[in-house]
Amino acid sequence: MTETGLQDLVRGSLDHCVKCTICETACPVSNVTPLFPGPKYVGPQAERFRVGDEPSVEWSVDYCSGCGICTQVCPQEVKIAEINAHARGKLKRQEGVPLRDRIITRPTVLGRLGTPVAPVANLALRLRPARILAEKLLSVHRDAPVPKFAGHRFSRWARKRTSPKSERRIVYFHGCGTEYYEPWEGQKVVAVLEHNGYEVEVPKQDCCGLPLQSSGLFDDARKVVLRLARALAPYVRDGNTIIVGNATSCTLMLKREAREILGLEDDPDLKLVSERTYDICELLDELHDRGELRTDFQPVPETIAYHAPCQQQGHWIGKPALELFRLIPELEVREMTARCCGIAGTYGLKAEKYEIAMDVGRPLFEQVGASGATTVACDSETCRWQITHATDRPSVHPIDLLHRAYGL
Amino acid sequence: MRGELHFDVVVIGVGTAGLTAGTRLAEGGARVCVVAKGVGSTHLAPGTIDVLGYGPDRVEQPARALQELIAAQPEHPYSLLGAERVEEALEWFRATAAGGPFEGYTYLGGLDRNHLLPTAVGVLRPSALIPETMAAGDGESRVCVVGTPPLRDFHASLCAANLFQAGVPARSVQLKVEGQRADANALGLARTFDDAQRRAAFCADLSLHLRGEDRVGLPAVLGLDDPHGVWRDLEHRLGRPVFEIPTLPPSVPGMRLFEILRSAFRRAGGRLVLGSEVVAAERSDARVTAVRARAAGGEMRYVAPWIVLASGGFASGAIELDSRWVTSDRVLGLPLHGVPEAGQPRFVEPYLGDHPMARAGVAVDGELRAEGCENVLVVGASLPGAEPWREGSGEGIALASGFRAAEVVLSSERAAAEAPA
Numbered sequence: 001m002t003e004t005g006l007q008d009l010v011r012g013s014l015d016h017c018v019k020c021t022i023c024e025t026a027c028p029v030s031n032v033t034p035l036f037p038g039p040k041y042v043g044p045q046a047e048r049f050r051v052g053d054e055p056s057v058e059w060s061v062d063y064c065s066g067c068g069i070c071t072q073v074c075p076q077e078v079k080i081a082e083i084n085a086h087a088r089g090k091l092k093r094q095e096g097v098p099l100r101d102r103i104i105t106r107p108t109v110l111g112r113l114g115t116p117v118a119p120v121a122n123l124a125l126r127l128r129p130a131r132i133l134a135e136k137l138l139s140v141h142r143d144a145p146v147p148k149f150a151g152h153r154f155s156r157w158a159r160k161r162t163s164p165k166s167e168r169r170i171v172y173f174h175g176c177g178t179e180y181y182e183p184w185e186g187q188k189v190v191a192v193l194e195h196n197g198y199e200v201e202v203p204k205q206d207c208c209g210l211p212l213q214s215s216g217l218f219d220d221a222r223k224v225v226l227r228l229a230r231a232l233a234p235y236v237r238d239g240n241t242i243i244v245g246n247a248t249s250c251t252l253m254l255k256r257e258a259r260e261i262l263g264l265e266d267d268p269d270l271k272l273v274s275e276r277t278y279d280i281c282e283l284l285d286e287l288h289d290r291g292e293l294r295t296d297f298q299p300v301p302e303t304i305a306y307h308a309p310c311q312q313q314g315h316w317i318g319k320p321a322l323e324l325f326r327l328i329p330e331l332e333v334r335e336m337t338a339r340c341c342g343i344a345g346t347y348g349l350k351a352e353k354y355e356i357a358m359d360v361g362r363p364l365f366e367q368v369g370a371s372g373a374t375t376v377a378c379d380s381e382t383c384r385w386q387i388t389h390a391t392d393r394p395s396v397h398p399i400d401l402l403h404r405a406y407g408l
Numbered sequence: 409m410r411g412e413l414h415f416d417v418v419v420i421g422v423g424t425a426g427l428t429a430g431t432r433l434a435e436g437g438a439r440v441c442v443v444a445k446g447v448g449s450t451h452l453a454p455g456t457i458d459v460l461g462y463g464p465d466r467v468e469q470p471a472r473a474l475q476e477l478i479a480a481q482p483e484h485p486y487s488l489l490g491a492e493r494v495e496e497a498l499e500w501f502r503a504t505a506a507g508g509p510f511e512g513y514t515y516l517g518g519l520d521r522n523h524l525l526p527t528a529v530g531v532l533r534p535s536a537l538i539p540e541t542m543a544a545g546d547g548e549s550r551v552c553v554v555g556t557p558p559l560r561d562f563h564a565s566l567c568a569a570n571l572f573q574a575g576v577p578a579r580s581v582q583l584k585v586e587g588q589r590a591d592a593n594a595l596g597l598a599r600t601f602d603d604a605q606r607r608a609a610f611c612a613d614l615s616l617h618l619r620g621e622d623r624v625g626l627p628a629v630l631g632l633d634d635p636h637g638v639w640r641d642l643e644h645r646l647g648r649p650v651f652e653i654p655t656l657p658p659s660v661p662g663m664r665l666f667e668i669l670r671s672a673f674r675r676a677g678g679r680l681v682l683g684s685e686v687v688a689a690e691r692s693d694a695r696v697t698a699v700r701a702r703a704a705g706g707e708m709r710y711v712a713p714w715i716v717l718a719s720g721g722f723a724s725g726a727i728e729l730d731s732r733w734v735t736s737d738r739v740l741g742l743p744l745h746g747v748p749e750a751g752q753p754r755f756v757e758p759y760l761g762d763h764p765m766a767r768a769g770v771a772v773d774g775e776l777r778a779e780g781c782e783n784v785l786v787v788g789a790s791l792p793g794a795e796p797w798r799e800g801s802g803e804g805i806a807l808a809s810g811f812r813a814a815e816v817v818l819s820s821e822r823a824a825a826e827a828p829a
Contacts, residue, residue: 075446255705
């Protein structure tokens, strides 16, 4: 399918909109700010006024956080979030891209620069004057949650070791969050997979392009995601091996968003990678369904809150993490029902959007506060950083709890 | 194809019927997964449980009218279900709502008599089981209907004028809500009313405009977090009964109804997959063995010995009438019943008339089993034989059929377990 063909498919879905407003009931952003009039208005309605190469007349689409909940709840299969993403891409081409958006959307560059000088970089990122300066120069909000560089890369650790040989091979896509900021999460993923009899292979890999895509830098995003697809595809051509990732927004990018939003439906490598990529909890849940997951779990006598991030919900598989938590003895889980933490990747870092993001997340932060939970489990790293920033509660990937319960 | 998951029952659709069936099944110990492409009709409907409003004249006592309907229309869903089941389902729902996520927010009424509640245009509409926040709408004493400019589709003056015509002494007041955006919908206003301070300011302002009215009617925006608390607070501050009047979508009481059922389903241990459209069914003889649903990166296969079809009728797109006049069940491809024969009238002249086509649905037997498919049970608006929007019967059918489907599955499983090997 050509790029235009696919975009027509996305755009064409707007004719299915019956203006029922169900997307508006679910939109986390329009419910807290008048700057974003809502997915129905900005999506299927305003799209009718966006004609070919003519300049866009509607700017509020830039306040869409791209969480994708509108598409998920739409009973008429309108690709609302995807329409909005296209509109934002067009707007950015028309209006130009701020320097900030060119910087914060490149986790690989930031990670490579920050890792060797981690102590200094981490200090600078927490120095008030430096943050005020960054806000003035780059419009990155002074209070926005920024992660700490770990100072060592996950891939270094992975390269130094060999996974025990096994019939069942699996490819691990760790993403940038694990690579530069939370390498220990990756080590836990590997340990849990090996405990379940997998031989884990960690190919050389890079960013999935999601931050670029969600800021409307489509051309750059295409290059980046295709580079990743080329790197991963050779490992799964045997028709048997699968790819698993713990960064749920990055696995969603590979599975669906790059194909739908960036118009890459035709790329054979991306298609293959898309079909063979699993979210880690999705995989373990399916293993359990088949009776292949080890369940030698020790009790974890704790109360935790679980928040399923919007991007995890975009996999359209329910909440497999909750099914896995049920297997852990004595673990009390409070399912959060508030929809979104607000951060949406890089949205909540932006000076003009930070307050909106915090308002979006407030119901969730209040639920976490009232839950009596000591820890928050959540599948997406940027959401975890935002939740910890707002609630002062530690947050972990669900795999963390499984790792603990296995006693690894 | 991605992977597959196994359940005891897969329910397709997340409206009132699907969630009722799913919750009852999970409460009965079944492993249930509800798969739906999006949120259902709850968010668009008034949030009341209408059992039988017109038959075709306005119904005062649903229990009696139900008996008459069952006697006169053997193909109607209520005739398959029986009045007792409707009663049981309502009983269950009342208890579920009372024990639900909104503290103190209860549903009132039953089959004895219909409440007469004002619509947004001031017509009195019959409903059997209603949120407590609407109850004071039923009455003949003096009413002040309050509108607010941002809610452009709620015209307090029109509502009051029509109520007056219907014999209810009514007048209207138009009032600003502080800090409200210019084009708010009901949901935006509900968030405002959740805020105690802004609510207090609104009440102080409104008190100055009230005269000797016995009741105050407001659009249904009295909060999403704590509707009982918000409603009580308003009654306290205004010193008289307050009631909600359903608005155009989004429907705040409808969202509460969804949340009551969704949280009951989750509490009972059910699994919910939202955003995933069922695109194919795998069949083996007279059974559907699995359904395939869209997921990111491919299709998921949901395998279960029982399927509950709660995908809705024409309005949800689950049943389709195409440009060649072919009707079909787009979800599982099951045979339909009630489709007018070629040459017979499909539609009638008045727009809101009794259209023969409207009674089409998935063909079932007396136990809601789909024709030719013994393990698929059909519920809610997927059923043939009814015209809910004319009868005022949608939620009653949804609740009772969802309730019944769960009963059929659980009793069949019990019988199979007890049968000698």
